[in-house]
Structures are given as structure tokens and as C-alpha cells.
Amino acid sequence: MLMKPFLDMQLGDRIVTLMAALVLVLQIAMVAQRWIVIHIRIFAAQSFFLAVIAATIAWFNHAPHLYVAAALTVVVKVILVPLLFERLVVRMEIHEEIEPIVNAPLSVLISGGLTLVGYVVAESFYRPDEPGLGHNALAVAISLFLIGFFTMINRRKALTQVLALLSLENGLFLAAISLTYGMPLIVELGVFFDVLVAAMVLGILVYRIRETFESMDVSRLRRLRG
């Protein structure tokens, strides 16, 4: 009888670890991806796995408010934001490939290196005597964060930078749920509303940049200096 909660915990840990690994793989796939529509769909898949992590932590730690966070993740990041962006892509008639500043193989290798950094940083937070779910989820979260930053620097076009920002936000969410087992619900609601509004505003901004400069290349924004 005593063993059962422990076994449960192990199963939970395994599921969280597996999902975290998938999230990381998808993040690296995003770095290597050239087609923006597929990029958006990978983001949706990544968010879905994130929602699964949230739901798993909610189940094994008996934190019901995390279910709300998981459901919100599905609604906002898996359905609404990708839909919004895909419509934007259709409306702006983007046909060309994403052209990163550092070429794709090197970006992927750099992302691998950043993952290593994430692990080294997260190692200092790990306490083996404190049983908990997915200590490596934090390492994955930090890696997502770093790779997201790198991708933002590495991209020229505004829309892809917004996508990188959103995957960076996924990292933040993962860090929050794996460290604290869920922030208070009101904070999470605020964050999700924030993401949705940010995505919409940025979408409109990207459209405006495109209208004004006839390109989404952010380096052209320097013209504003006059």
C-alpha cells in the first residue's frame, strides 16, 4: 500500500520526462524548419505536449487548477494562435522560405549547445532528496528559453521572430509549472490573456510593417531614424 503513491510518482515522472523530451525535439525542429506554415504547426504540437505536461502534473500532484492551465494552453496556443498566424500567412501571401542569419545546420548545432547550457544551469536547482515530478523539465524549460532567444536573434522576418517569442514563452510556462507546480490561477489567466493579446497585437504590427515597408525584414525598420 505504501509503494503505490511512489510508483505513481515514478510513472508521472516518466511521462513528464518523455513529454519534455518531445517538446525539446520540436523546439529544435522549429530551428531547422524552413516553411512557415509547418513552423506554426510544430509550435502548435509543442504547445499540445506542454498542455499534456501540465495535465500530468495536475493529476499526480492533485493540483486541480493546473487542469485549467492545461485547457487554456490547448485553446489559446494549440488552436487560436496557430489559426490566427496561418490566416495571417495566407493574407500576406508569404511563399518564400525562412532565411536564418546563421545557416540551418549551424543553428541546430548551436541549439544543441544551448541545451547543454540549460542542463548545466538547471543542475544547480536539483535536489535529489526532494521527490518531485520532472526535475529535468526545468532543464528543458531553460533550454527552450535560450533556444527561443537565439531563434529570435537568428531570424530576419518579423513573423518568425514572433513565433520564436511564443516558443520562448512556452519555456517560461514549463519552468513555472515544473518549479512551483502551478502559479495561482489568476496569474495564469493573466498570462494567457497576455499571450493572446500579444499574439494579436504582434500580428497586426507585422501586417503593418509589411504594408509600410513592403517587407517583413526588420532591418528595414532603421529607415525610421530619418
Next chain:
Amino acid sequence: MIERLIENATQLFLLLALAPLVTGVIRTLKARLQTRRGPGILQPYRDLNKLFRKGMVVPDTASWIFAATPWVVFFSTILAGLMIPMVAAKAPLGLFGGVLAVIYLLGLGRFFLALSGLDTGSSFGGLGSSREMTISALAEPAMMLAIFTVAIGAGSTGLTEIAGAAIGQNWRFLAPAQMFAFAALALVLIAETGRIPVDNPDTHLELTMIHEAMILEYSGPCLALVEWAASIKQLVLMTLLINCFWPFGLQPTWFGFGAAVGIGWLLAKLLLLSCAIVLLETVNAKMRLFRVPELLAVAFTLGSLALISTFLF
């Protein structure tokens, strides 16, 4: 003594007989998925039979390398095939060497194939050789990292130990390190067997061909040997992948009822993997040659993540 002989003979027979069948099944399934009728699954056997009975044309410029290559390729591949666990966890020639020996025996075959491509002095051959070497130089590090991950888990580079360790632990293949290593090795498999995102195995008519360009000068029995060796190599790599990562049904010994069950499981797993390859080949277009390094960079990164995460997760 007799037992070892039976083990060797059975595995040799499986390698020789099953390899063209796997190629045939993949071709037929692919044709069906593209709503073509396609040739029957026995077509590769008929092709080999026909080629063995034909005459041979050897270019005037060819040296002994050209004549020796089919034999070197064929026998090094067979030897590599006898070192991997197919039906039972114990590989017949497991004592000769572990997974590193397997990889470098396959490497020896590739080296000779590339040499023979250069040997005849035709421009296509040289082009194929240089492409093959470029791709294999990029695929090898990724493969080694994935293999080392598995070897660390088993505590040995011997394939018998690796397969044995994999049988013992339930659901180990769901661990992140194993998953990363599996993904890396699957990408390498595609590159090494010349499957579609990297190379097109069905045509001699493309300027982007790699493997076919190297063997363009071969005809008759020599071509048959090279083709046979290519399909055996594919079978070896597929078996390596499935028995290192999904060891279900791998038998502890070779004898009795167990062997039949083992062969049944092997066939089922091979069919499953073939279906995956067919699906992948059908939904993807061939990559431009200069994009292949990107795919292999992803494989390399996955492989290194696998190795890192065996220590960290």
C-alpha cells in the same frame, strides 16, 4: 560446435533470402500507396536471377579495384550481418566484434564502392563517389553518438550485450535518451540506405543520384552482387535499429520453438519499419543535395542530446 554451425547457417540464410524480400515489400507497398500496381514483392529475386545469368561488360580503363569491389562489398556486408542479433540476442559471430566492427565493415564496403566509382574514370562515377563520401562523413558521427548512447546503457559495445540489456528492461525505449538515439539512428538509416529524402533508390535517370551513380558501370553478375549487397546492408541496418530499440520477441537462444517465434517477431517488426519507411518516402520529396547536411545536422544534434541526456536525466 554443430550448434554454432546451425546458428551461422540460419542467420546467413535469413540475410541472403530476406534482404531482396524486404526491398520488394517496400517497393510494392510504395507503389500501392501511390495507387500504382507496381511489381510483385518477388521482383528483386527475379532481377537478381536475370542479372546472374547475363554477360558482363568491363570498361577498358578499369583496374583490379573494379573487379574486386563487388566481392569486397558483398562479403563485408554478409560478415557485418552475421555480427548482429537477428532472431536471438546472441549474434552468431558476436565474439568477432561488437557494433563498431559492424559499422566499419559496412564502411569498408562503402570505401571500395567509392573507389570503384572513381576507378573507371567516368564523370558520373566520380560524382557519385564524392557525394556518397560527403553524406557518409556527415552521417557517421551521428550514428556513432546514437550507438554510444545505447552502448553506455548496456555497459558494452557488444551487440549481444546491448540486445540482452534491452530485453531485460521494460519500457526503457520510452526514456528520452533512447528516444533521441532512436530518432538519430532512424535519420542515419535513411541516409545510409539511400532512401528518399536523401537519395532516390528507384532511378538511374536523375542527376541527383548517389548510390546508382557509383555503380553505373557495373553489369551482369557484378551488378547483381552489388545490388544484393545493398539490400543486405539495408536489412542489416534495419535489424540493428529494431533489435537495439524494440527488442520484443528477441529470443534468449536459437533452438526449438523459440527460433520460430523469434523469426516471426523479426518479420513483423521489419514489416512495421518498412511501412514507416514507405510512408516517409511517399509524403516527402527528395531533398536538394545541399540540404542533406541540414538533415544530418539534426541527426547529429539528436545523437549528442541522447548521449548528454544519458548522464543528466
